Amino acid sequence: MSDWRPRLIASDMDGTLLRADDTVSDATVAELERWRADGVPVVLATGRPPRWMHRIRQVLRHGTAVCCNGAVLLDLESFEILDEDLLHPEVLREITAELRRHQPDTWFAVEYGLEFRHEPIYQPRWDVDAPGVAVAELPELIAAPVAKLLARHEAVPRDEFVALVETVVGRSATVTNSSSEALAEISALGVTKATGLAKVAARHGVDPGDVVVFGDMPNDIAAFEWVREGGGRAVAMAHAHPDLLAAATDVTGTNGDDGVAAFLASL
Template identity: 70%
Template sequence: MADWRPSLIVSDIDGTLLGSDEVISDTTLAELGRWAEAGVPLLLATGRPPRWMLGIREQLGSGLAVCCNGAVLLDLESFTVLEEHPVTTDVLREVTGELRRREPDTWFAVEYGDQFRHEPIYQPRWDVDAPGVSLATLEEMVAQPVAKLLARHEHLPREQFVEMVAEVVGDAATVTNSSTDALAEISARGVTKATGLARVAAERGLGPADVVYFGDMPNDLAAFDWVRQGGGRAVAMANAHPDVLAAATDVTDAHTADGVAVFLASLPR
């Protein structure tokens, strides 16, 4: 693949594109700019909801972002949601009911639109007092479709909890994880970063062989599989989760060392 070059750059955000200061470095912005001038755009693929994308928009100005692990396609420039693939109310009730029965100390939150609602006992790590954040009962939260259901446990180890959630959910929905906490992220059945990425690529007449994808956490694995199996490059950051490192075609420097820019600079333009 010595002469291989991408037609689409896709990157996760946290732990990948951003440094430890939550900023895209000047080095990375400059490298992305050079590729954009060569006709190769950037697509973001993140577990973040749209409400967490304003700071990214300020740094990039424009572009598309696959948000909520594939459930939402966001136009950064207009800050408009172009597509949504929500979890239905029937599935929400089924999944939350089964999880609560299996592990009573599982607490829930939901993302939809620009809103984040959580049970009073659920302990969010960020945006505790931000606009759009509110308390709700579980009954209220499952009364409408949502982009993402979050299940958290304060005492179980992360891997054990996420595996338990996946077992309970089965094929009713899609379970992933992008946190060091015991936090399971639940999307509609079949919805992943890979499905969101594939739709955007297809609209441009591109396939996995045209894509370089950068990621660091288990919620990137579906996209890694799609890219790798189709002949593209699935690039793990040096700081990535072990499962992501194992699934990668390539490994680059850590997010704190401009790993995305380092790898892109090594490719022919």
């Protein structure tokens, strides 16, 4: 594959494209712009909600972002939501009730596209006083469709808690994790970064065999499998989670070493 070139570039943000200080290096921006100038779209595929995309929009300016682990497609230039796959109230009620029954100290929050709501007991780590963030009781949180349900536990180890959530949720929704904490991210059944990227690729007339995707955490596994099975390149960062490294076709440097830019430059 020495002469292989992508027709679409997709990258996770945190731990992948972004450095530890939440910025993108000038070298990475320049490399992405070089590919864009050659007609290759750059797509962000992230667990982040649209409301967390303002800063990256100032850097990359245009293109599509796959947000909330595939549930939301966002146009960066117009900042308009193009498509959504939502979790509906009846499923939310079932999941939250069952998780509380198995682990009573589970706390919940939800993403509504540009807004975030959390239970009074839930302890958000970011955006505590940001616009669009509010506190509500659980019945109100799950009364309307949501892009993503967050389940957090402050005492159970991450892998143990995520495994519990996967068992409880079963086939009623999709569970993943992109944090070092016991935080499970729950989307509508079948919704992953792969399904979001597939929609964007189809809009550009690109097959998975012509896609390169970069990532570092388990919520990137579905996208890696989609690309790898189609004959494309699934590139894990050097510091990636072991489960993602196992799904990769290639490994590049860390986010601190501009691993994305270095791999793209090597093509």
